[in-house]
């Protein structure tokens with residue numbers, strides 16, 4: 001093995017102290033695997049404390065969760081969100097609608113929830129069945145209850161550096177970088193994927209002065225994305241393609257954040273599939289300084305930070 005040097009602030013296994021100026025990540029051993037479970041537990045504990053404080057003021061935070069149809073992945077996500085709400089002491093108003101629900105019916109349900117003072121947040125699980133216009137539904141949610149941060153008003157506020165809801169997955173990526181003291185100031189960040197839910201809002205968070213990264217988004221029109229990725233100090237994979245990022249696309253010592261949650265067929269698995277990220281975990285762990293696992297990484301952050309967005313809504317901040 002080459003003689004590679006681990007920076008002094010890089011302690012194995014957990015959050016390390018921030019050393020100002022440590023902007024170049026070097027490494028001498030396999031990547032530190034980000035412990036999403038521990039980070040999420042801390043976020044959830046803090047959410048439970050905030051919920052208790054609200055209870056003392058007579059406020060019971062409530063999130064309406066709407067699921068249209070029975071897409072298996074959506075059922076599983078909604079289940080995780082509702083369990084997290086219950087464990088935190090936040091009310092979950094569970095609204096399940098059949099797959100053939102007319103768009104108008106869904107719009108009317110959202111309008112009623114917008115007016116309901118006991119409901120602080122509204123989440124419509126995506127994707128929606130094909131006959132429902134997703135953008136129209138997102139636009140119908142009152143920005144003050146848009147805890148997913150998908151409404152154009154929320155996205156516009158983020159872009160303009162104004163207060164507002166920020167989508168939970170990008171918030172989760174930033175939380176990981178912060179908790180593991182991975183420097184963003186001056187870092188080159190490359191994001192694979194330009195979705196409105198992850199890629200674009202994450203780019204906005206990373207270019208803000210408090211992150212101060214230089215950001216590139218790679219997409220299907222990018223020429224030679226592998227060479228762009230190799231320049232990244234922080235590489236974020238959010239393309240929805242299992243195993244897309246291989247070791248040859250990663251700079252030695254980079255922090256690699258895997259946002260992908262893909263179901264891949266696996267006859268040996270009990271359910272007939274397994275969850276795989278966008279990163280080829282085994283090869284990349286030998287080259288990166290930090291790597292998030294799937295499952296057990298960013299996905300847990302998304303759910304935990306949703307709780308905090310709901311609490312922000314209930315606190316009226």
Ligand code: GUN
Nearest residue numbers: 123124125126127148168
């Ligand atoms: N579908 C996949 N991720 C999400 C999410 O974060 N929120 C909603 N509402 N739908 C999703």
